[in-house]
Amino acid sequence: MSRLLFLFAIAALIYLLFKSFRKNLPHEHRQIEEDMVRCSHCGVHVPVSESLRAGGQVFCCTAHRDAGK
Numbered sequence: 001m002s003r004l005l006f007l008f009a010i011a012a013l014i015y016l017l018f019k020s021f022r023k024n025l026p027h028e029h030r031q032i033e034e035d036m037v038r039c040s041h042c043g044v045h046v047p048v049s050e051s052l053r054a055g056g057q058v059f060c061c062t063a064h065r066d067a068g069k
């Protein structure tokens with residue numbers, strides 16, 4: 001009987017982990033979409049934290065920023 005309770009506890013734990021994982025997934029996806037910007041030179045989408053800004057435009061790397069000058 002204790003073995004059955006143990007199995008039930010494991011199943012409940014897996015269910016809760018799966019539930020929390022599914023709950024976090026759409027939030028992370030939305031966060032990534034919000035933080036993406038488009039390079040004015042090549043059109044590649046880069047995260048805001050990795051992008052470079054110059055003259056009101058956004059670039060993916062220093063080479064493309066300098067090419068726009």
Ligand SMILES: [Zn+2]
Nearest residue numbers: 039042060064
């Ligand atoms: Zn670029």
